[in-house]
Amino acid sequence: MTTNDPTAKPVAPRQLGRYQILSELGRGAMGVVYKAEDPSLTRMVAIKTINLAMQGDARAEYEARFFREAKAAGAFNHPNVIIIYDVGRERDLAYIAMELLEGTELRDIMANERIALASVLEIGAQVADGLAAAHERGVVHRDIKPANIMIVRGDQVKIMDFGIARLLTSEEHTQTGSLLGSPKYMSPEQITGRALDERSDLFSLGVVLYEMAAGVAPFSAPDVTQLMHQIGTVVPRPPSVYNPAVPPMLDLIISKAMTKDVTERYQNATELAADLRACMSKLAPDSDEKKVGSDTLPLEESKPRVDSATVKTRRSEGSYTGKTDNPMTLSRKFDSTQTLQRLSVQAREAGTENDDADAESEWSDGSEGRSSWWKNRETLWLILAFAVAVVVAVYIARY
Amino acid sequence: MDNHAPSALPRQASIVFIRIQDFARRPVGEQAELRDRLEHLVTEATSLLPADGRIVLDALDGTAIVIPQRPELALDVAAAVQKSAADLPFSIGINYGAIKAVSSATDPDDTDATLVGDGLDTARAVAEFAKPGRYLSTRTFREVLKNRAPDKVHAFGPSGTFTDLRLRTHELFVHDARFARRRRLKLFAYGTFGVAVIISLGLIARMARPDPPVPIPPPPEPIQPAILVFDIKPPAEVMLDGVVKGKTPPMTQLETSPGTHTLRITHGKFPPIVLEMDLDEGERATIKHVFAAGSKTAAAAQKAQLSRKTPQESGSLG
Numbered sequence: 001m002t003t004n005d006p007t008a009k010p011v012a013p014r015q016l017g018r019y020q021i022l023s024e025l026g027r028g029a030m031g032v033v034y035k036a037e038d039p040s041l042t043r044m045v046a047i048k049t050i051n052l053a054m055q056g057d058a059r060a061e062y063e064a065r066f067f068r069e070a071k072a073a074g075a076f077n078h079p080n081v082i083i084i085y086d087v088g089r090e091r092d093l094a095y096i097a098m099e100l101l102e103g104t105e106l107r108d109i110m111a112n113e114r115i116a117l118a119s120v121l122e123i124g125a126q127v128a129d130g131l132a133a134a135h136e137r138g139v140v141h142r143d144i145k146p147a148n149i150m151i152v153r154g155d156q157v158k159i160m161d162f163g164i165a166r167l168l169t170s171e172e173h174t175q176t177g178s179l180l181g182s183p184k185y186m187s188p189e190q191i192t193g194r195a196l197d198e199r200s201d202l203f204s205l206g207v208v209l210y211e212m213a214a215g216v217a218p219f220s221a222p223d224v225t226q227l228m229h230q231i232g233t234v235v236p237r238p239p240s241v242y243n244p245a246v247p248p249m250l251d252l253i254i255s256k257a258m259t260k261d262v263t264e265r266y267q268n269a270t271e272l273a274a275d276l277r278a279c280m281s282k283l284a285p286d287s288d289e290k291k292v293g294s295d296t297l298p299l300e301e302s303k304p305r306v307d308s309a310t311v312k313t314r315r316s317e318g319s320y321t322g323k324t325d326n327p328m329t330l331s332r333k334f335d336s337t338q339t340l341q342r343l344s345v346q347a348r349e350a351g352t353e354n355d356d357a358d359a360e361s362e363w364s365d366g367s368e369g370r371s372s373w374w375k376n377r378e379t380l381w382l383i384l385a386f387a388v389a390v391v392v393a394v395y396i397a398r399y
Numbered sequence: 400m401d402n403h404a405p406s407a408l409p410r411q412a413s414i415v416f417i418r419i420q421d422f423a424r425r426p427v428g429e430q431a432e433l434r435d436r437l438e439h440l441v442t443e444a445t446s447l448l449p450a451d452g453r454i455v456l457d458a459l460d461g462t463a464i465v466i467p468q469r470p471e472l473a474l475d476v477a478a479a480v481q482k483s484a485a486d487l488p489f490s491i492g493i494n495y496g497a498i499k500a501v502s503s504a505t506d507p508d509d510t511d512a513t514l515v516g517d518g519l520d521t522a523r524a525v526a527e528f529a530k531p532g533r534y535l536s537t538r539t540f541r542e543v544l545k546n547r548a549p550d551k552v553h554a555f556g557p558s559g560t561f562t563d564l565r566l567r568t569h570e571l572f573v574h575d576a577r578f579a580r581r582r583r584l585k586l587f588a589y590g591t592f593g594v595a596v597i598i599s600l601g602l603i604a605r606m607a608r609p610d611p612p613v614p615i616p617p618p619p620e621p622i623q624p625a626i627l628v629f630d631i632k633p634p635a636e637v638m639l640d641g642v643v644k645g646k647t648p649p650m651t652q653l654e655t656s657p658g659t660h661t662l663r664i665t666h667g668k669f670p671p672i673v674l675e676m677d678l679d680e681g682e683r684a685t686i687k688h689v690f691a692a693g694s695k696t697a698a699a700a701q702k703a704q705l706s707r708k709t710p711q712e713s714g715s716l717g
Contacts (some may be wrong), residue, residue, distance in 0.1 A: 022584055104687065235459065251425065251458075328463055328513060328514070330456060331456060331462065333455070335450070338450070339452065339453060339454045340512060340514065341500075341502045342451065343467060343514075377550055378582075381586075382589070385590045385593070385594055386590070389594035392601065393600055394596055394599075396601035396602055396605050397600075397605045
């Protein structure tokens with residue numbers, strides 16, 4: 001199957017089906033999104049177009065699949081899922097008429113501010129709710145990412161591009177085997193082209209949660225190959241390493257959502273939503289900043305929280321340090337920095353002063369020495385017993 | 400990171416890894432509760448250690464306690480955790496292996512500061528093989544413990560050879576007090592047997608040795624006879640204790656045993672001379688008498704002269 005060329009600029013139609021095109025809202029890999037009016041209901045809608053300019057069987061197969069998925073996605077109504085009104089085709093353009101949302105993409109919010117933990121949990125829970133409703137009907141989103149999550153009216157989450165987001169890429173892979181776009185939020189089974197189910201969406205939501213909580217993406221690499229390797233093998237460090245305000249339970253929730261093994265992951269979105277809300281209830285009321293999207297927090301004026309973790313997070317650009325696949329982190333509960341620094345300095349000095357690294361250190365335990373059998377009390381008792389026996393035997397023999 | 404100090408050399412340390420079993424498969428609520436319990440246990444266990452003598456690392460499914468010094472302390476920590484976690488799904492792996500500090504010398508808040516190393520990975524892998532309430536150790540740790548605290552190593556017995564997910568093979572030892580008891584019993588048996596053998600050898604040596612010669616009592620001193628010397632004229636018959644001993648002369652003297660004797664000397668019709676004598680050993684008694692006409696009376700007869708000499712006197716006088 002070939003793919004659409006996203007750089008090819010389609011001519012803007014004036015009308016698609018019964019919808020009057022008013023303006024262009026944006027462009028993506030799939031096509032163009034327009035603002036349109038439905039004259040029959042005098043309602044504003046968003047029209048997402050998808051180019052069907054492909055040949056023969058591929059087109060027929062793709063077209064059938066597009067309508068099947070679009071219908072499935074439009075067959076349910078949930079407050080956290082964008083409403084699909086209609087699907088249709090106009091020459092080489094397939095289109096979907098959907099709810100026109102006025103809000104902010106989560107991607108933009110994350111780029112501009114550090115999201116309060118309460119909001120992280122609330123957004124995550126609402127996305128999970130939306131996913132749960134879809135999964136119940138057998139619809140898998142396949143492309144959960146901040147750009148597909150819209151925050152409307154300050155606190156309501158809407159999942160966009162449901163069920164059709166990845167249609168064009170046909171299970172993510174092109175004929176050459178390369179991936180379209182960034183696989184940053186894809187699940188391990190997705191990047192390896194295995195069969196997907198709803199648990200793949202939960203992994204992607206875990207990545208989104210991680211990024212919101214930690215302020216840094218769990219997987220970050222200069223090229224897709226390395227990124228795919230990380231997604232497949234690396235267990236990212238807990239978000240609390242980067243943001244000490246993250247409670248242990250949220251670390252655990254995100255970790256479970258991002259488990260590589262699907263059988264150990266959350267098995268459904270309802271469980272994930274319940275855990276996020278349980279975590280929210282345990283959050284100290286004064287532990288957080290203002291919620292995202294509130295009227296009193298204009299995005300333009302918001303500032304990142306100034307703490308060491310934030311600063312480092314921005315600087316480090318990714319949790320994966322490359323030192324080891326799954327490193328352990330210093331416990332926050334037990335202060336080990338003194339010992340760690342002492343160990344570090346000592347080993348470094350041993351390295352610079354003695355290339356053989358066999359210098360006796362202050363902490364040397366001498367364990368490489370010979371066996372100190374004389375420290376064994378039982379052996380000593382045995383030797384003592386034999387010695388006494390010898391004395392007694394000699395006495396008996398002589399007297 | 401640019402501000403990271405030069406890489407430190409790896410060093411050896413003891414690592415106790417406490418793992419929550421089947422962690423990934425548990426609901427998050429249970430995970431959180433178990434992690435709280437684990438944290439509490441680790442707090443108790445590490446109270447045995449100086450604050451600058453341990454590093455505590457968190458893994459998702461457990462906690463690692465790194466002890467750079469004194470491997471026997473790792474055993475104490477493991478024992479403390481095991482004791483308190485009897486009813487919890489915690490398993491413990493102990494290893495002695497390479498660790499390396501990865502930290503910034505200039506930035507104490509470095510979030511990347513941690514420990515890495517095969518020592519940690521191995522301890523973690525070992526913990527996966529341990530059953531709840533038990534702890535396993537690697538051969539390396541056991542050897543180190545054997546050198547440092549041989550008394551404590553006897554509680555480890557062979558558990559088997561295990562292959563981890565990275566296909567590394569580990570020869571592991573399980574900690575069980577029964578191994579130590581069994582060894583003590585064995586040592587006691589060996590000791591008793593050894594002592595019995597040694598004492599038996601002593602007895603055998605004692606029995607095999609020839610008896611010392613029985614001391615022969617010195618022969619009793621010969622009893623020196625008392626000697627009766629006769630100076631009797633004319634010759635007379637001598638009877639001692641009723642027994643005729645002869646005539647004197649020719650008999651000039653008579654040896655007899657010391658003691659009381661009755662000497663009777665007779666000559667013809669002269670009244671006999673009867674002497675009751677108590678002779679000492681070696682005494683020399685001379686009886687001098689002359690039977691003459693004037694001595695026909697009994698009184699005269701009794702005038703026989705008797706002179707006595709002690710043996711010393713006899714010796715000195717010849």
